[in-house]
Amino acid sequence: MSPVFLYTLVTLGGIGVILGASLAFASKQFAVEVDPRVEQILEILPGANCGGCGYAGCSAYADAIVREGVNTTLCAPGGPDVVHKIAELLGLEKTVSTRKVAYLHCAGAHDKAKDKYIYDGIKDCRKAVAFAGGPKACEYGCIGYGSCVAVCKFDALHMGEDGLPVVDRIKCTGCGACVRECPKNLFTLEPDSTIIYLACSSHDKGKAVKDVCSVGCIGCGICVKVTEGDVIEMKDNLPSVKYEESPNLILAQYKCPTKSYKDLAAKRPHMNIDTKCKGHGECVKVCPVKDCITGEEGKPHLINGKLCIGCGLCLGVCPEKAIHVVGAMGYVGMDMSS
Amino acid sequence: MDLGHFFVIIIGAIFINNFVLTKFLGICPYIGVSRKLDSAIGMGFAVTFVMSVASAATWVLYTFLLNPKTNIFHGTDLTYLRTIAFIIIIASLVQFVEMVIQKTSPVLYNALGIYLPLITTNCAVLGVAVLNIDESFSFLESLVHGFSAGIGFTLALVLMAGLREKLDMADIPKPLRGIPIAFILASLMSLAFFGFSGLSLN
CATH class of the missing domain: 3.30.70.20 (Alpha-Beta Plaits)
Known part of the structure; x- marks a missing residue:
């Protein structure tokens, strides 16, 4: 046998054996114990990594549930199914979370709300806002460049022809990405049983609203008067509605002089x-x-x-x-x- | 063996023979991990670390086992095993280091660990090991060369990430968005770095 052949065998074989052995040793010696429940929860979670729960991703949330005992109801895309499965796994009591979807609290479409200047920059709401609060004359109104549509991972937001985003109530998972993205904070997550909602976020006085938008809330407060119970409250010229108490807003919508309440029922x-x-x-x-x-x-x-x-x-x-x-x-x- | 000699190695590896922009090694992480400045810095340090360790390990391996002049096999020439032996040793070294870091320092693992599997068989790391041999560097020279090559890689990566973060804001024609404009950017940066090849350090 030639020495080159022998030495090659010895060298490579030796390297292989030594490295293999040391890696095997290391994997035993330096093994990090991972709680098996983290993996199991991760399998239950939808894996969309949307960040709606407030953690960096599904695995971070699974880790937080096991280690810090964080609430198991934070996963909006998973819905009650996921909540039940996680609760079952951890032996917790089942808590039902109501399905929530996003609502846009502005109705200032192109033909209803005025612009104060013509914006010709990057078509991105956050960029447009940097320039004197955006082109809309109403400082609370939707700018309509669809930053919310861009961040929606579930194809549940689309730009309507009137320049306002439309929520697909079936596809919406209530992850809250649009809520965080909107520079005007126009989205909220409300129970999906909400059919009538206030489509205005303007805190301005009546005259100022009338000047810039035909469907803006003028803060007259008639909706508070006609609605039973304490579900609507005037806060800084704008009605604040407790949607989670499933209020009957039919009368409020009917009486509203500016038609600022939007009715999703045909x-x-x-x-x-x-x-x-x-x-x-x-x-x-x-x-x-x-x-x-x-x-x-x-x-x-x-x-x-x-x-x-x-x-x-x-x-x-x-x-x-x-x-x-x-x-x-x-x-x-x-x-x-x- | 004066300090000036090391200075030449360091400047040479960082600027004149920058691994990414002049030698075109490690293009994959250069394009892939340069989207955000944070991850670019993390990746840069991981590569620097692995390059330094790999330089040392491969130098020892080459000198004592492969090089016919110095090995323990009575002058048998095993240099043809260089590539495969280097790849094996670098890959398992990175795996080993990853395990150790994960056990001993979770903080360091979170900062570097996620990038370590990406560079187990990175060509830039293999490149620095091979170049150490081609230049017949001593052990210390290899170590310094590996470290400064890593710093050069970090520099290129961080510059690229900074520019790409700015590019996200720019109004780029639709077909060029994403990777295409990154390649154009990389070529322009590469052209700029070729300017350093005129640098005379002798």
């Missing part, structure tokens, strides 16, 4: 009076809509289904319990069959 149930009606007329007194309920006193009354806004005020006052709800809810941009 069609909602209306009231109907059956033959039990003896014509007490109690319903006529409470109905907020003119000529909606008609009929002579003492004779059966009639509700005009086209005028009825479905507020339900008349339901409780009928002494004969003759008023019923008819029809179903329909949503804008939502196929209810799915």
